[in-house]
Amino acid sequence: MEQYIIKGGKALQGEVSIGGAKNAALGILAAAIMTDETVTIENLPDIRDIHVLLEAIEEIGAAVERVDKHTVKINGKNIKSINIDYEFIRKIRASYYLLGALLGKYNRAQVALPGGCNIGSRPIDQHIKGFEALGASVKIEHGMIQAEAKELKGSHIYLDVASVGATINIMLAACRANGQTIIENAAKEPHIVDVANFLNSMGANIKGAGTDVIRIKGVSKLSGSEYNIIPDQIEAGTFMLAAAATKGNVLIKNVIPKHLEAITAKLVEIGVTVEEFDDAVRVIATEKLGHTHIKTLPYPGFPTDMQPQITAVLAASEGTSIVTETIYENRFKYVDELSRMGANIKVEGNTAIIVGVESITGAIVSAPDLRAGAALVIAGLVAEGFTIVEQVEYIERGYEDFERKMQGLGASMAKIDIEDEKAVQKFKLRVS
Numbered sequence: 001m002e003q004y005i006i007k008g009g010k011a012l013q014g015e016v017s018i019g020g021a022k023n024a025a026l027g028i029l030a031a032a033i034m035t036d037e038t039v040t041i042e043n044l045p046d047i048r049d050i051h052v053l054l055e056a057i058e059e060i061g062a063a064v065e066r067v068d069k070h071t072v073k074i075n076g077k078n079i080k081s082i083n084i085d086y087e088f089i090r091k092i093r094a095s096y097y098l099l100g101a102l103l104g105k106y107n108r109a110q111v112a113l114p115g116g117c118n119i120g121s122r123p124i125d126q127h128i129k130g131f132e133a134l135g136a137s138v139k140i141e142h143g144m145i146q147a148e149a150k151e152l153k154g155s156h157i158y159l160d161v162a163s164v165g166a167t168i169n170i171m172l173a174a175c176r177a178n179g180q181t182i183i184e185n186a187a188k189e190p191h192i193v194d195v196a197n198f199l200n201s202m203g204a205n206i207k208g209a210g211t212d213v214i215r216i217k218g219v220s221k222l223s224g225s226e227y228n229i230i231p232d233q234i235e236a237g238t239f240m241l242a243a244a245a246t247k248g249n250v251l252i253k254n255v256i257p258k259h260l261e262a263i264t265a266k267l268v269e270i271g272v273t274v275e276e277f278d279d280a281v282r283v284i285a286t287e288k289l290g291h292t293h294i295k296t297l298p299y300p301g302f303p304t305d306m307q308p309q310i311t312a313v314l315a316a317s318e319g320t321s322i323v324t325e326t327i328y329e330n331r332f333k334y335v336d337e338l339s340r341m342g343a344n345i346k347v348e349g350n351t352a353i354i355v356g357v358e359s360i361t362g363a364i365v366s367a368p369d370l371r372a373g374a375a376l377v378i379a380g381l382v383a384e385g386f387t388i389v390e391q392v393e394y395i396e397r398g399y400e401d402f403e404r405k406m407q408g409l410g411a412s413m414a415k416i417d418i419e420d421e422k423a424v425q426k427f428k429l430r431v432s
């Protein structure tokens, strides 16, 4: 098994280019099977979650052609099964989008209950409520969700929580329902807008994505399309924080600065300079960073998927910061690992009280999930000495070439098997 090995203490410098958004790409890949024509998707991130979903799509009979690392052609004409088994998708959350996509296209779907990051209970009652409102009967048996409808009919759905997954799933199925569907209290994240734009490019009729109310007029057919996925807000934010934490100067390219505003605002508050360009941001930090209060919220609030990374930054900043997690009940599991690096963080319920320390020190730590893993990498980049981050497979669910992108910014970081003493020695020699 490979791990990340990092020697901290280097200020990140240079330029990094951000890939396509994982959470948009997952919805878009599911949507792509809803037509019998060929769909070309560009700017697809080359990450584990995408590989898993593409395999599942191929397994049910869709044709998947990798044109290059970031482009795929999908044709859903010869889909022969509406059954997605657990073995294919147990590691990812967004497998549930195949429910909405298959239900919309074939009025039937059977998909294993989703996996994804283990960050608290993640019910799917709002997805089910939406499908039922569209006329489907839904049952859960033997770990599978089965949804079936004689005919999908447009409906008025009020979500009890502004769920990203439920909003996208209902949008997918409702595209092919008879009549109009209105989703109220819809999620507004950039990936909702991107999935809606993609569906519209296939001939769907969706209005209002990005606001609380989405209106979908069902259409009888979806067609082929070519589509370029938006940049990943969370990958971009992670590099912004890594640049700030190491007192670096980094140009983060291929981003939509508007999507980063909540992150930018917090960085500015703790003393970082953020310059915005049309499709890039430059992050410059020169002095010890300060403290702040943060509450995770649905978009346009501070994203929960950036909570571990900002906590890592604040752990080595000055003063006492408070981070409140309002989306998930158990997203502070990584704090014990940060504490092993000398951080002073106390978790009380959904709040972390972070007393900034003078310096943190390298240690062997383990990534409990995707973003927590990224947070431990940021901590390793700042820490004195060597850090080893285990379980990088979680991190690779959502970050493409993470260690290579960090190396490109001057970080002393590599992915090696730490049992391989020669490789460890070689790394240590190279960075000493």
Ligand SMILES: CC(=O)N[C@H]1[C@@H](OP(=O)(O)OP(=O)(O)OC[C@H]2O[C@@H](n3ccc(=O)[nH]c3=O)[C@H](O)[C@@H]2O)O[C@H](CO)[C@@H](O)[C@@H]1O
Binding pocket: 023, 026, 093, 094, 121, 122, 123, 124, 125, 126, 127, 128, 161, 162, 163, 164, 165, 166, 187, 304, 305, 327, 328
């Ligand atoms: C693949 C993907 O896009 N994952 C993202 C998506 O996850 P995901 O779509 O799973 O997150 P949701 O927006 O659905 O969840 C938000 C909150 O609503 C609750 N809830 C959700 C659905 C439901 O039926 N019932 C219910 O109670 C959840 O427990 C959670 O507390 O949005 C999250 C919130 O921005 C991000 O952290 C994830 O990275």
Ligand SMILES: C=C(OP(=O)(O)O)C(=O)O
Binding pocket: 092, 093, 094, 115, 116, 117, 118, 305, 370, 371, 398
């Ligand atoms: C929580 C995340 O992913 P998922 O919903 O796919 O588990 C994430 O991207 O941070």
